[in-house]
Amino acid sequence: MPRSYAIIGTGALGGYYGSRLVEAGADVHFLLHGDFEHVKREGLRVEAKYFPPFHAPVKAYGSPEDLPPCDVVAICLKTTSNDLLPSILPRLLKPDGVALVLQNGLGMEDVAAALAGPDRVMGGLCFLCSNKVGPGHIVHLDYGGITLGEYDPAGKARGITARLRAVASDFERGGIPITLHENLLTARWHKLVWNVPYNALTVILDTTTDTLMRDPHMLSLVDSLMREVQQLAAACGHAIGDDFVRKMQDDTIRMKPYRPSMMIDHELKRPMEVEAIYGNALRAGERSGAAAPRIETIYRMLKFLDARNQAARRSCGHARPAVRPL
């Protein structure tokens, strides 16, 4: 019998990976909110760079009560919608099921663990460029690999488990490149090395990665911010090498002009994942006695911009549910 998956949040990320799991032969259940009626009627549509177009009826649900308990519950919500999880996650998880956190930033597995128990959580870091362009319609632009690891409440290495390999094999059958990591949190800290400078600076300065990397002052600030991530991670017991920091910069210089998802959220005045990426990293460092004054500076600027965006949304009469990716 194929493994069953619940996809919580069928947006640019959940829709893409869900469609790949369907193609892999898994039993996939999609939870939707605003797009439910559309997908029920028209099916889910995913145009992916490396696969034939996907446009098919799927098992779509408008309410968590309607889904069956699943082996794997993939949390594909933006972290800013995590207040929805308590009413969703526990009921969708089989007793021996596992929550798979496919979210950005740090500490999101802790949220899932509080609801599902620490032994029923794994996490994945998605390297993905994908957009939702209309109701139930996703356009995948590039990349898509996932780094998977088991959750540990103390951030220790948990090694590669059988269930981790099982989940990996489903994604791989769907054509998704998977890397298994012995220590999920170490992997998450590594990802922050890129996310911390580029998300914030593109938002605050309204620019793209290539323009940043052509400016001598931004080269210097990007480097300083990456070093601060490195220091916070080290204080928390996760070593990040200098060569990795250098590679992130060199790769970005060679990359095509890129607008990180936080920049797109900012432009559309959607909530930005400031706490998941910045707030949690700063607090983790603080608990270990490490300071990061430059990261704190950009964190506070992002908080100011995020609050202004949400105030502007409210004054335009946007109701909150309309912005939920669910």
Add this chain to the structure above:
Amino acid sequence: MPRSYAIIGTGALGGYYGSRLVEAGADVHFLLHGDFEHVKREGLRVEAKYFPPFHAPVKAYGSPEDLPPCDVVAICLKTTSNDLLPSILPRLLKPDGVALVLQNGLGMEDVAAALAGPDRVMGGLCFLCSNKVGPGHIVHLDYGGITLGEYDPAGKARGITARLRAVASDFERGGIPITLHENLLTARWHKLVWNVPYNALTVILDTTTDTLMRDPHMLSLVDSLMREVQQLAAACGHAIGDDFVRKMQDDTIRMKPYRPSMMIDHELKRPMEVEAIYGNALRAGERSGAAAPRIETIYRMLKFLDARNQAARRSCGHARPAVRPL
């Protein structure tokens, strides 16, 4: 015989103070650039909040060669135009004359001293809201007091000299409130406590002082930035009290919504005084072994924005002389 003044840069600041010196009975010579023909023909016009309107012919010059040597040469240029000083300052200063630096930031007296000699420089910190609204037409909005002090190459206290009192008396006869300070550089560091956070944050976040002071994250960041100024100043031998830092914040909370001049420069894509205010403060601290990572972060952001503004100006075909305030 009245003291003679040369006003280098007849803009919002030079035009305002020059008109007050004319009213005080001083012999005032105005150096102009773009507005020369207009002022020659129509006179200088200054509408000031606390004085009757000034609209009168003045001694206007379009070239530094035409001015007589003066007792006091008031440098009212923006610091970003200081490359003009070598061809102006030495020729306009009488042998026993003094350069009066009425510019923003730190280290501008050093520039004047290199041209005029260290014993022929004093400085003034202007607390002024004034705009140039048209050719030779200045509208003064509020404030206007000046803190005057003698320059010392090592930043030591020089006390209150006779010539400082003499210059002060001319301004005071023109209705300008004057404070004399024993140590000019200590006064300049104090002014940076306000300028460093508010100039940068209003520019980077496109907002006004009142909005900043209503946001908890900005309250925190403003405080941290002021503390870093305090630490840089302390490393350079200038003590700034905690009560002063607190007063700057309390005063700003009570102030009407305010757009610092750097924000106006940014909006008009005019060069911003980033080096005078931020670069020189950081370098002074660095020479004394003090770091200020938050100030460095906003400095680099301002440098990026300033470079982008100037690139945009160039691509719009603005020739550089048109932006000079001279």
